[in-house]
Amino acid sequence: MLDVRRMLLLVEVAERGSLTAAADAAGVTPSAASQQMSRLEADLGQPLLHRLPRGVRLTDAGEALVARGRAIRRELRGADADLEALARLDRGTLRLGSFPTVSASLLPPALTRFARKHPSLHVKVHSGLLAHLLDRLDTGEIELAMLWDYEWNRVDDPSLIVRHLLDDPTVLVVPANSELLEAGEIGLTDLAEQQWIIRADNHPVAEVLRRSCRRAGFEPRIGYESHDYQEAQAMVAAGLGIAIAPRLAMTNRRSDVRLVRFATGVPAPIRRILLARPANRNPTPAAAAMAEILGAVAVKFADQNLNSTQFGTVRTPHQGR
Template identity: 65%
Template sequence: MLNVRRLLLLAEVAERGSLTAAAEALSMTTSAASQQMSLLEREVGQPLIERLPRGVRATAAGAALAERGRAVRRELQAAEADLEAFRHVDRGVVTLGSFPTASASLLPPALTRFRRSHPQVRTVVRAGVLAQLQEMLHTGEVELSLLWDYDWNRVDDDQLILTPLLEDPTVLVVPASSPLIDSAEVPLSDLADQEWIIRAENHPVADVLRRACRQAGFEPRIAYASHDYQEAQAMVAAGLGLALAPRLALTNRRSDVRLLPLAHDKASGAAPPVRRILLAAPARRAGTPAAQAMARVLHTVARTFTDPGLGRAQLGAVRGR
């Protein structure tokens, strides 16, 4: 049987490209790390790393085995997190992952409700992008996480239990003075001659805009790349262009913009983009009582965001009619 500590060392060496850096990460001397690597190579009967003029590089066999070592490391981290969670179950700790638009909309009322019902439980929230949140679930850094996806990039992870919480429609953001606000719905194909505000740095909403416009038969002309939704709203209000955004991202709407629903595209038959807000939990670990209570609260709060009457009231309010 392979030595687990040596597998973990190999994973560090492959990631860092240096025996010295790997040894420091594992609180070992470089000499001890080198000896352990030699023992592991003897165990498997083939070279696992190549010595370079500067640092080292994993062989093909070493890279494959290092990937196994990373999986072992992940499981060990998750086991430690499990023990830590149950060690503190008497006083109650729940760790939750989230992303910015959920943290600005769905999460605050959920946290308020949870703390009111469970004042003895400490809540810790970790923020991240989609890949980071999934990794935090795998390693046990968080017990639950809010995730999102669209129909063209569904979260596909058999290590997670995914429960849809609500659907978050994409809306059109226009200046308050726009003649479009008199429309019940706006077909995207009618906006081919418009300038657009897009999210910068390959943000997922930038992909949504480009996909939706291409389905409607045109390539969007980009006037500005914003770094957050408040900045995007400001540029829309200034008349620089229009924007698309998930409705939950606009809970803090400026008074000088309006949000309009998108119509189905008649030519392609495509529906307006809608993202799913998901609650994710590790498939192979039982949730602590605190995590189970938080999950129930999140489901309850999500229902308030999907209530048909509330939705109509919100649309009326945001359209300013």
């Protein structure tokens, strides 16, 4: 196989007219340049240069190889320019994985900030279930992924570098005119007689409800199975039952429902929002920039969780029994 470095040195010899000038341009000694040309000729089995008293002249084989060498040099210079542009975040595509509640809450302001800061970069977002996102990280189809976990299904994979962005607490969703709004912070045992709106198709929040209620000593009575959080909110507003949801899922809250915090000490699970990337691949400059922005946006969302104005007004403090 041809040695590309020797081909490029041959191009320098052709353009500068001598081994000495080519050696100087390449930063090697004339003796080293002469040896490299001799090895290239030996590899090819034919002469490439006529060595003259003053300078050199290309053979036909040398002319043919120089033409190819110039094309290779152009491609290599183009590759250098591409990589430099990527490093400057002047071009390229970032492939990011996400899931619905984050895509509807935390991700949009992050994408807006990223686009404003790096307008030449394109972001492709792939939304999916947890297993789907983990598979795409493993195959390299995405560079970063927003993930979630609870205490019973931690994302603990040595092939990933995982960053904890924020905690997403579980909240109670009730109608805007619910008597529960007068109870203050509520314990789960206060809700044993309530009917519940639950997420269908073995959704994780359905498991959260069942685990939480069982810890409190009762089985939830299911009044309706919804297929998304907007549908769940509508059924809560219509009086079919109450629901629980991660706080981020209620970013786009209907005006006819309210959120209620659970009482301190109530075993209402907290969902962790995570950012993951493969451990065996260094992040691209674009991925590193997006990770920084997601971290900053997550801090703001965490503050909103603590100071939200979307929670229902309460009148009389009451601890869950």
